[in-house]
Amino acid sequence: MTDLLTHEEYRAVAAALDLPQNAWIDGAYRPAISGKTFETVNPATGAVIGTVAACDAADVDLAVAKAREAFEDGRWSRLHPGARKDVLVRLAKLLEQNARELAVMESLDSGKTIFDCETVDIPETIHVIKWHGELIDKIYDQVSPASNDHIAMILREPVGVVGLVLPWNFPLLMLAWKIGPALAAGCSVVVKPAAETSLTALRLAELAAEAGLPRGVLNIVTGGGAVGEAVGRHPDVDMVSFTGSTVTGRKFLHYSADSNLKEIVLELGGKNPCIVLDDAEDLDAVAAHVVNGAFWNMGQNCSAASRLIVQHGVKDRLLAKVAEHAREWVVGDPLDPQVRVGALISSAHFAKVSGYLKAAAKEKIHLGGKIVAEGFIEPTVVEAARTSTLAVEEIFGPILTVIAVASFEEAIAVANDTDYGLAASIFTANGKRALRGARMLRAGTVTVNSFGEGDITTPFGGYKQSGFGGRDNSIHAHDQYTQLKTIWLDLTDTADTAID
Numbered sequence: 001m002t003d004l005l006t007h008e009e010y011r012a013v014a015a016a017l018d019l020p021q022n023a024w025i026d027g028a029y030r031p032a033i034s035g036k037t038f039e040t041v042n043p044a045t046g047a048v049i050g051t052v053a054a055c056d057a058a059d060v061d062l063a064v065a066k067a068r069e070a071f072e073d074g075r076w077s078r079l080h081p082g083a084r085k086d087v088l089v090r091l092a093k094l095l096e097q098n099a100r101e102l103a104v105m106e107s108l109d110s111g112k113t114i115f116d117c118e119t120v121d122i123p124e125t126i127h128v129i130k131w132h133g134e135l136i137d138k139i140y141d142q143v144s145p146a147s148n149d150h151i152a153m154i155l156r157e158p159v160g161v162v163g164l165v166l167p168w169n170f171p172l173l174m175l176a177w178k179i180g181p182a183l184a185a186g187c188s189v190v191v192k193p194a195a196e197t198s199l200t201a202l203r204l205a206e207l208a209a210e211a212g213l214p215r216g217v218l219n220i221v222t223g224g225g226a227v228g229e230a231v232g233r234h235p236d237v238d239m240v241s242f243t244g245s246t247v248t249g250r251k252f253l254h255y256s257a258d259s260n261l262k263e264i265v266l267e268l269g270g271k272n273p274c275i276v277l278d279d280a281e282d283l284d285a286v287a288a289h290v291v292n293g294a295f296w297n298m299g300q301n302c303s304a305a306s307r308l309i310v311q312h313g314v315k316d317r318l319l320a321k322v323a324e325h326a327r328e329w330v331v332g333d334p335l336d337p338q339v340r341v342g343a344l345i346s347s348a349h350f351a352k353v354s355g356y357l358k359a360a361a362k363e364k365i366h367l368g369g370k371i372v373a374e375g376f377i378e379p380t381v382v383e384a385a386r387t388s389t390l391a392v393e394e395i396f397g398p399i400l401t402v403i404a405v406a407s408f409e410e411a412i413a414v415a416n417d418t419d420y421g422l423a424a425s426i427f428t429a430n431g432k433r434a435l436r437g438a439r440m441l442r443a444g445t446v447t448v449n450s451f452g453e454g455d456i457t458t459p460f461g462g463y464k465q466s467g468f469g470g471r472d473n474s475i476h477a478h479d480q481y482t483q484l485k486t487i488w489l490d491l492t493d494t495a496d497t498a499i500d
Helices: 007-016 057-073 081-097 099-110 114-138 171-185 199-211 225-233 246-258 283-299 312-326 347-360 408-416 431-440 475-481
Strands: 023-025 028-030 037-041 048-053 150-158 161-165 188-192 218-220 239-243 263-267 273-276 307-311 364-367 371-373 380-383 399-405 423-427 445-448 482-490
Touching (some): 081 199, 099 114, 099 171, 114 171, 161 171, 171 188, 171 239, 171 475, 188 225, 199 218, 239 475, 246 263, 283 312, 283 423, 307 408, 312 380, 312 399, 347 380, 347 399, 408 431, 423 431, 431 445, 475 482
Parallel strands (some): 188 218, 239 263, 273 307, 273 423, 307 399, 380 399, 423 445
16 A cells, blocks of 8 residues: 555645646647647645646647547557557656646645545556556457468557547546556547646646657547537547546537547446345445445546445344444545545535535434534435435435335345446355346446456446446447458469459
8 A cells, every 4th residue: 555644745735736727739738729728626725836828729620630640650550569668668657757746736626635645646547557568568469260262360450549538536547547548549639638637637748748659649638518519410430438427428429420420438327326235244334335335536437336235134233333333434635644535626516415415414324414614525325215206316426325125136136226337346155146146236346245347357437317328447448449341362372263
């Protein structure tokens, strides 16, 4: 684990930061063509911490043109895979050397706790970039089982210019999830970070240039939703990968249909079930997983275990354990390393989650239920019916909804009774029941006797309205940034031999 500083030491690091302000296009910082800027705010204090270039469609046009130029001249796309690997490995080393700066910047910009930034987000970002870099020269093309008169080669080629549209809940880590495989494949990329959290993406681009990434290959265009739409509709963008809400994800499918039918990959929302059966062992450990799943990153996590589906026989004992663990999740200043629950991302999102807290007040609250301060909500556990708003809608805040069930069969039915299908977990001591449940749950990732998302080696994405078109992480993530080409060689002596 990273050696953490004291609260005051983190404050000193924050005060000394030189925060980026401009977009990054063609290997350099650039103001928006319009000259406009917008303020970026620390969610924990409401204080303006800087201004950022407010780009628009003109800036997207420039970034895409530079990305296309870089792709077509082959400065990156036709570079030897080993050379691309060296650049990404150097980038990982530079990220490691600047890890503390990035962690504090991420905390200031997003309201995330410094504890999570230091121990999860930044180390995982480094690992993802390095892992995809090391993978580049280990992915082989194929030769199909053709006849003796033919050779059929199946090649992967980079898809071209890629648009990457990021969420605000894991700004740097989601950037790594996308640029890792995209750059490894040889694509040029245009990144649109969330307007709320642009800073670490800009700093990473600067470090990537230092690592040797050619100009034009990585571009960061900052701004609001108009920038994302411009990327989605751009006729010279070949593919878009988006992580965010299901509502916005649908728009990218329309943008593609209305423009050049670019490929679209969507990683969207979730209302993820955590099933605890009567025979679950070590309820203290189970409760720790439940609390982590529900309240990590203030519940602002698409794979958050936001529905606890528990059998009646174990419910009271489990909820008592959950309350014990949840009380250890201190709410406060995100730069305090003792704090586990920081600020929600914005005043608008705080108002939205507060509305769900009012709905919870009409149900049976087992823990919490209070606003600590503007932007801060304490971990809350509320028991409600399976059809309640709390049990159906994605809250994206520190509110865990408990649903009591009578049987394994009912638990699975309730778990699958949702429009989403991103993640799920099941706790039981019965191995067969665990595997049956994992098979029956309609979710892209199912964990058994734990909460988690797998790791970099396992694909991450969802069923139903939680995903579309591909997966993040693992070798499978490279599929969406490449396209397959068949090269058919006729070895017969007769030039006019027919080819089927």
